[in-house]
Amino acid sequence: MILIPDSEQQLMQRASDIAGLSLAQLAADLQMEVPSSLLRNKGWIGNLLELTLGASAGSKPQQDFPQLGIELKTIPIDRFGKPLETTFVCVTPLIGIGGLQWQQSNICNKLRKVLWVPILAEKKMAISDRIIGSPFLWQPNKIEQSLLQQDWEEFMDLIALGKVEHINGRIGQVMQLRPKAANSRALTDAVGEDGQRIKTLPRGFYLKIPFTHQILKRQFSI
DNA sequence: ACTTGATCATTC
DNA sequence: GAATGATCAAGT
Numbered sequence: 001m002i003l004i005p006d007s008e009q010q011l012m013q014r015a016s017d018i019a020g021l022s023l024a025q026l027a028a029d030l031q032m033e034v035p036s037s038l039l040r041n042k043g044w045i046g047n048l049l050e051l052t053l054g055a056s057a058g059s060k061p062q063q064d065f066p067q068l069g070i071e072l073k074t075i076p077i078d079r080f081g082k083p084l085e086t087t088f089v090c091v092t093p094l095i096g097i098g099g100l101q102w103q104q105s106n107i108c109n110k111l112r113k114v115l116w117v118p119i120l121a122e123k124k125m126a127i128s129d130r131i132i133g134s135p136f137l138w139q140p141n142k143i144e145q146s147l148l149q150q151d152w153e154e155f156m157d158l159i160a161l162g163k164v165e166h167i168n169g170r171i172g173q174v175m176q177l178r179p180k181a182a183n184s185r186a187l188t189d190a191v192g193e194d195g196q197r198i199k200t201l202p203r204g205f206y207l208k209i210p211f212t213h214q215i216l217k218r219q220f221s222i
Numbered sequence: 223a224c225t226t227g228a229t230c231a232t233t234c
Numbered sequence: 235g236a237a238t239g240a241t242c243a244a245g246t
Contacts, residue, residue, distance in 0.1 A: 042230055043239030050239080060233095061237065076241085086225090088240060169226045176226085183229055186235070201227090202236075209224090 004054045008068055008137070014053055015117060015135035023119075024128035026052055034128045045130070046074050049117055063110060070137070071114045076121035077133065081216050084121065086206040091180055094159055094190040094203065102149045107205050111148065114138045118216065136219045147174045147211075155205075162193040164200055174211035180204030 005011040018026060023045065027034045030051055035041040049055075055064035055072055064072040076084040090106050102108050118133030140148060151172040158167055169176040179201040192198035 038230090038241060040230055042241045043232085045241095046239040047232095064238095074240085085241060091237070179227060179229090180240095181229080182231095182235090184227080188235070 004056065005065065011053060011065065011068060011070065011115065012135065012137065015115065018052060018132050019134045021132050022128060023048065023130045026132065036127065038127065045119055049074050069113055071110045073114050074117045074119050075212060077118045078122050079120065081220060083209045083212045086176065086209055087212050088180065089205045089207060092177060092203040092205055094164060094188060097156055097160055100156065102152050105152065107152065111140060138215055151175045162191045162195060164190045175205050175207050177203050178206055
Protein backbone atom coordinates (compact mmCIF):
# COMPACT_ATOMS: atom_id res chain seq x y z
CA MET A 1 0.00 0.00 0.00
CA ILE A 2 1.38 3.34 -1.02
CA LEU A 3 0.83 6.21 1.34
CA ILE A 4 -0.59 9.51 0.25
CA PRO A 5 2.28 11.97 -0.29
CA ASP A 6 2.27 14.63 2.38
CA SER A 7 4.11 17.32 0.49
CA GLU A 8 4.53 18.58 -3.03
CA GLN A 9 8.25 17.81 -2.82
CA GLN A 10 7.57 14.21 -1.87
CA LEU A 11 5.08 13.80 -4.69
CA MET A 12 7.51 15.26 -7.22
CA GLN A 13 10.33 13.06 -5.92
CA ARG A 14 8.20 9.95 -6.40
CA ALA A 15 7.12 11.03 -9.85
CA SER A 16 10.70 11.83 -10.85
CA ASP A 17 11.92 8.50 -9.54
CA ILE A 18 9.75 6.55 -11.97
CA ALA A 19 10.62 8.59 -15.05
CA GLY A 20 12.23 6.37 -17.65
CA LEU A 21 10.54 3.19 -16.44
CA SER A 22 8.29 1.17 -18.72
CA LEU A 23 4.68 0.55 -17.84
CA ALA A 24 5.58 -3.14 -17.45
CA GLN A 25 8.12 -2.25 -14.75
CA LEU A 26 5.67 -0.02 -12.97
CA ALA A 27 2.92 -2.63 -13.13
CA ALA A 28 5.27 -5.33 -11.82
CA ASP A 29 5.99 -3.25 -8.72
CA LEU A 30 2.27 -3.21 -8.01
CA GLN A 31 1.78 -6.83 -9.07
CA MET A 32 -0.60 -5.74 -11.77
CA GLU A 33 -1.10 -7.27 -15.17
CA VAL A 34 -0.60 -5.09 -18.22
CA PRO A 35 -3.52 -5.30 -20.65
CA SER A 36 -2.61 -6.14 -24.22
CA SER A 37 -4.91 -3.39 -25.43
CA LEU A 38 -6.47 -0.29 -23.96
CA LEU A 39 -9.67 -0.88 -25.92
CA ARG A 40 -11.47 -2.17 -22.84
CA ASN A 41 -9.17 -0.45 -20.36
CA LYS A 42 -9.03 3.13 -21.53
CA GLY A 43 -8.17 4.56 -18.15
CA TRP A 44 -5.63 1.91 -17.22
CA ILE A 45 -2.51 4.04 -17.52
CA GLY A 46 -4.08 6.84 -15.53
CA ASN A 47 -5.11 4.41 -12.80
CA LEU A 48 -1.63 2.89 -12.76
CA LEU A 49 -0.08 6.28 -12.10
CA GLU A 50 -2.65 7.10 -9.44
CA LEU A 51 -1.77 3.93 -7.58
CA THR A 52 1.95 4.47 -8.00
CA LEU A 53 1.90 8.03 -6.75
CA GLY A 54 -0.64 7.50 -3.98
CA ALA A 55 -3.56 9.51 -5.32
CA SER A 56 -6.79 9.08 -3.46
CA ALA A 57 -8.32 6.32 -5.54
CA GLY A 58 -11.80 5.93 -6.86
CA SER A 59 -14.36 8.11 -8.50
CA LYS A 60 -14.29 10.93 -6.00
CA PRO A 61 -14.76 14.43 -7.35
CA GLN A 62 -12.10 17.15 -7.06
CA GLN A 63 -8.36 16.91 -7.28
CA ASP A 64 -6.31 13.74 -7.06
CA PHE A 65 -4.26 15.17 -4.21
CA PRO A 66 -6.76 17.40 -2.41
CA GLN A 67 -4.43 18.12 0.51
CA LEU A 68 -1.84 19.39 -1.96
CA GLY A 69 -4.30 21.02 -4.34
CA ILE A 70 -2.83 19.07 -7.25
CA GLU A 71 -4.53 17.32 -10.15
CA LEU A 72 -2.73 14.41 -11.83
CA LYS A 73 -2.88 14.04 -15.62
CA THR A 74 -1.13 11.47 -17.77
CA ILE A 75 -0.75 12.57 -21.37
CA PRO A 76 0.20 10.27 -24.24
CA ILE A 77 2.91 11.71 -26.48
CA ASP A 78 4.85 10.65 -29.56
CA ARG A 79 8.65 10.59 -29.79
CA PHE A 80 8.70 14.30 -30.59
CA GLY A 81 6.76 15.20 -27.49
CA LYS A 82 3.52 15.91 -29.26
CA PRO A 83 0.33 14.90 -27.47
CA LEU A 84 -1.58 12.10 -29.19
CA GLU A 85 -4.93 12.88 -27.64
CA THR A 86 -6.94 15.76 -26.25
CA THR A 87 -6.98 15.89 -22.45
CA PHE A 88 -10.23 15.38 -20.60
CA VAL A 89 -10.63 17.71 -17.61
CA CYS A 90 -14.12 17.35 -16.18
CA VAL A 91 -17.78 17.11 -17.05
CA THR A 92 -19.76 20.23 -17.85
CA PRO A 93 -22.74 21.46 -15.85
CA LEU A 94 -25.65 22.02 -18.23
CA ILE A 95 -28.38 23.31 -15.95
CA GLY A 96 -28.48 25.72 -13.05
CA ILE A 97 -25.46 27.62 -14.30
CA GLY A 98 -26.85 31.09 -13.83
CA GLY A 99 -24.40 33.30 -12.00
CA LEU A 100 -21.61 30.74 -12.13
CA GLN A 101 -18.24 32.43 -12.40
CA TRP A 102 -15.05 31.04 -13.91
CA GLN A 103 -13.11 31.38 -10.68
CA GLN A 104 -15.72 29.28 -8.90
CA SER A 105 -15.99 26.62 -11.59
CA ASN A 106 -14.87 23.05 -11.16
CA ILE A 107 -12.66 23.21 -14.23
CA CYS A 108 -10.83 26.31 -13.02
CA ASN A 109 -10.22 24.60 -9.71
CA LYS A 110 -8.88 21.46 -11.35
CA LEU A 111 -6.50 23.37 -13.56
CA ARG A 112 -5.00 25.54 -10.83
CA LYS A 113 -2.12 23.12 -10.42
CA VAL A 114 -1.57 20.05 -12.56
CA LEU A 115 1.08 17.36 -12.30
CA TRP A 116 1.61 16.32 -15.92
CA VAL A 117 3.12 12.91 -16.51
CA PRO A 118 3.91 12.45 -20.21
CA ILE A 119 3.79 8.86 -21.43
CA LEU A 120 5.72 7.92 -24.57
CA ALA A 121 2.84 5.97 -26.06
CA GLU A 122 2.99 5.75 -29.82
CA LYS A 123 0.23 3.53 -31.12
CA LYS A 124 2.62 0.96 -32.48
CA MET A 125 4.23 0.45 -29.07
CA ALA A 126 2.96 -2.40 -26.90
CA ILE A 127 1.35 -1.12 -23.72
CA SER A 128 4.10 -2.80 -21.68
CA ASP A 129 6.83 -0.96 -23.56
CA ARG A 130 5.41 2.51 -23.16
CA ILE A 131 7.68 4.77 -21.11
CA ILE A 132 7.04 7.18 -18.26
CA GLY A 133 8.38 10.62 -19.10
CA SER A 134 9.62 13.47 -16.94
CA PRO A 135 6.86 14.83 -14.73
CA PHE A 136 6.35 18.52 -14.17
CA LEU A 137 4.05 20.81 -12.27
CA TRP A 138 2.07 23.34 -14.28
CA GLN A 139 0.05 26.34 -13.26
CA PRO A 140 -1.62 28.34 -16.03
CA ASN A 141 0.07 31.68 -16.61
CA LYS A 142 -1.98 34.81 -17.16
CA ILE A 143 -2.35 34.25 -20.88
CA GLU A 144 -3.35 30.63 -20.49
CA GLN A 145 -5.73 31.52 -17.69
CA SER A 146 -7.32 34.15 -19.89
CA LEU A 147 -7.73 31.82 -22.87
CA LEU A 148 -9.29 29.15 -20.69
CA GLN A 149 -11.66 31.64 -19.13
CA GLN A 150 -12.67 33.06 -22.52
CA ASP A 151 -13.47 29.61 -23.84
CA TRP A 152 -15.33 28.67 -20.68
CA GLU A 153 -17.45 31.81 -20.82
CA GLU A 154 -18.28 31.20 -24.47
CA PHE A 155 -19.39 27.65 -23.73
CA MET A 156 -21.41 28.59 -20.68
CA ASP A 157 -23.15 31.36 -22.61
CA LEU A 158 -24.14 28.92 -25.36
CA ILE A 159 -25.36 26.41 -22.78
CA ALA A 160 -27.36 29.06 -20.94
CA LEU A 161 -28.92 30.17 -24.23
CA GLY A 162 -30.10 26.64 -24.92
CA LYS A 163 -27.62 26.09 -27.73
CA VAL A 164 -25.77 23.13 -26.27
CA GLU A 165 -26.64 21.00 -29.28
CA HIS A 166 -25.05 23.54 -31.61
CA ILE A 167 -21.70 23.20 -29.86
CA ASN A 168 -19.07 21.21 -31.71
CA GLY A 169 -15.40 20.44 -31.12
CA ARG A 170 -14.21 23.34 -33.27
CA ILE A 171 -15.43 25.98 -30.87
CA GLY A 172 -12.89 27.17 -28.33
CA GLN A 173 -9.34 28.46 -28.65
CA VAL A 174 -7.68 26.08 -26.22
CA MET A 175 -10.40 23.75 -25.09
CA GLN A 176 -13.41 22.07 -26.59
CA LEU A 177 -16.74 20.72 -25.40
CA ARG A 178 -17.48 17.17 -26.52
CA PRO A 179 -19.61 14.23 -25.45
CA LYS A 180 -18.40 12.45 -22.35
CA ALA A 181 -20.60 9.49 -21.66
CA ALA A 182 -20.86 5.75 -21.46
CA ASN A 183 -22.44 5.77 -24.93
CA SER A 184 -24.74 7.79 -27.15
CA ARG A 185 -27.81 6.58 -25.26
CA ALA A 186 -26.72 8.13 -21.97
CA LEU A 187 -28.70 11.35 -21.60
CA THR A 188 -28.83 14.14 -19.09
CA ASP A 189 -30.90 17.29 -18.60
CA ALA A 190 -30.12 20.53 -20.41
CA VAL A 191 -31.92 23.64 -21.58
CA GLY A 192 -33.38 23.77 -25.09
CA GLU A 193 -33.62 26.70 -27.48
CA ASP A 194 -37.04 27.72 -26.24
CA GLY A 195 -35.98 27.47 -22.64
CA GLN A 196 -37.61 24.09 -22.17
CA ARG A 197 -35.95 21.12 -20.48
CA ILE A 198 -34.37 18.71 -22.94
CA LYS A 199 -32.36 15.51 -22.80
CA THR A 200 -28.90 15.62 -24.31
CA LEU A 201 -25.54 13.88 -24.20
CA PRO A 202 -23.42 14.70 -21.17
CA ARG A 203 -20.50 16.89 -22.22
CA GLY A 204 -16.97 17.31 -20.95
CA PHE A 205 -14.23 19.90 -21.27
CA TYR A 206 -11.17 18.72 -23.16
CA LEU A 207 -7.89 20.60 -23.63
CA LYS A 208 -7.01 20.78 -27.32
CA ILE A 209 -3.80 19.21 -28.55
CA PRO A 210 -2.08 22.46 -29.66
CA PHE A 211 -2.62 23.89 -26.17
CA THR A 212 -1.16 20.92 -24.27
CA HIS A 213 1.61 20.70 -26.87
CA GLN A 214 2.59 24.26 -26.11
CA ILE A 215 2.61 23.53 -22.39
CA LEU A 216 4.96 20.60 -22.98
CA LYS A 217 7.20 22.57 -25.32
CA ARG A 218 7.51 25.39 -22.81
CA GLN A 219 8.48 22.91 -20.14
CA PHE A 220 11.03 20.94 -22.09
CA SER A 221 12.65 23.69 -24.12
CA ILE A 222 13.99 25.45 -21.05
C1' DA B 223 -3.09 13.29 -40.83
C1' DC B 224 -6.30 15.12 -37.82
C1' DT B 225 -10.63 15.92 -35.75
C1' DT B 226 -14.75 14.77 -33.40
C1' DG B 227 -18.45 11.95 -31.97
C1' DA B 228 -18.65 7.49 -29.59
C1' DT B 229 -17.20 4.42 -26.36
C1' DC B 230 -15.06 1.31 -22.22
C1' DA B 231 -14.29 0.08 -17.00
C1' DT B 232 -15.38 1.06 -12.40
C1' DT B 233 -17.52 3.10 -8.28
C1' DC B 234 -21.28 4.96 -5.87
C1' DG C 235 -27.02 8.55 -14.06
C1' DA C 236 -22.85 10.91 -12.74
C1' DA C 237 -18.41 10.96 -11.48
C1' DT C 238 -13.54 9.14 -11.94
C1' DG C 239 -9.76 7.41 -15.39
C1' DA C 240 -9.32 8.24 -20.70
C1' DT C 241 -8.71 6.26 -25.95
C1' DC C 242 -11.05 4.49 -30.00
C1' DA C 243 -11.96 4.83 -34.72
C1' DA C 244 -14.89 6.53 -38.51
C1' DG C 245 -15.14 10.44 -41.36
C1' DT C 246 -13.22 14.44 -43.35
